[in-house]
Amino acid sequence: MGKPQEERRKEIVQATMDLTAEEGIKRVTTQAIADRVGIAQPTVFRHFKTRDAIFAAVIGWIAENLFKAISSGFNPNEPSDEQLRKLIKRQLTFINKHRAIPKVLFSDFLHLESPKLKASLQEVMNRYIKRVTQILQQGKENGEFRNDLDTEKTAIYIAALIQGLVLRWSVYEFNFSLEDEADSIWQFLLPVLKSINSQNQIN
Amino acid sequence: MGKPQEERRKEIVQATMDLTAEEGIKRVTTQAIADRVGIAQPTVFRHFKTRDAIFAAVIGWIAENLFKAISSGFNPNEPSDEQLRKLIKRQLTFINKHRAIPKVLFSDFLHLESPKLKASLQEVMNRYIKRVTQILQQGKENGEFRNDLDTEKTAIYIAALIQGLVLRWSVYEFNFSLEDEADSIWQFLLPVLKSINSQNQIN
DNA sequence: TAAGTAAGTGATTACTTACTCACTTTCGAA
């Protein structure tokens, strides 16, 4: 007999991610997955009911490991700005290692194909925003950040900035290191978080 | 006989955009397009050699009209910050009206399927960045913006922020008005562009 | 008004691909 359920499932998920990174979702057929794992195509369906279920597992994997990555080495006693800087750095480092992420994120597949997947993506985003908002809030209370900071809006824009950069990374064939952008992003964000003069509005 | 070439092509492009907005790219079959236009499926191929060619035309339409939108009412004598503010506002207003844009932008279709389309997307992005960089440069020389502003990086991040927000808009089923975000984005960006104290770096 | 041409079509093809099924192999526990 072959390998036990759990092991095979992981292999299939991993193979799917690898193929997605290389080829883009559309070309990841169940046949291709089977070939990569080294099993027959129908065997894939012993472990996942449908093709969509495989991608649901992929998204699950990404979500789980993304949060693991951005939470690793979290120290609540550190200054908020350091917490946030590290979070961004870790997130970019993680995504930089997994090109499947933008391919999955930017796929028409997710963008209507299956409402369940969409819902779970929304959940991941919500959770991320909440996390960043917390840090911002804490920093605001600390006095580290501007006291007129709109924490949630800011969190949303930080997330958007990163996601947009990931899109760019993908569109430009991964021709720059995401990880290396962390510092410049941080420089970009500093005035948003810390500037003292509450701003020459509109004018 | 039917309608003349040009008119039909426009109808097909329009129908494709409408369907894409409603259904996502994958479900936009040549049959669906034909039905929407009110012609037979093979007739579509009288006007476009392949299905990809239709989407190429869609991207062309988007690019053309996006630049028309962001350039409309451009006045070189206006202050740079006003120019940039209006550009962002107009861009968001335009995208807000065309839900097909995120569906096309965030499609695995583009993300490997056809290198030509990818190249043309890169070109649109380059052109956009160049435009924003110019405005930032001008504002920097004017003394309106920080004199230590990295204009190109900033332009890239502004573009990323907007694209990321468009992704969010799409993932959340268009449940907020993009256009209404323009002002808060501008508030978010102001400290980046104008802050005087050249920043409490890293610390 | 006749001819040439562009637009339009029904029928079909060629192909891809998720998924099923009946059957076999292998493992682990009793």
Next chain:
DNA sequence: TTCGAAAGTGAGTAAGTAATCACTTACTTA
């Protein structure tokens, strides 16, 4: 050692879909 169940498979099905083709219709113009 036996036996039940889980993992595995070859062969096939069903459904969808881009693209082709031979043919028709109708508009334009000489």
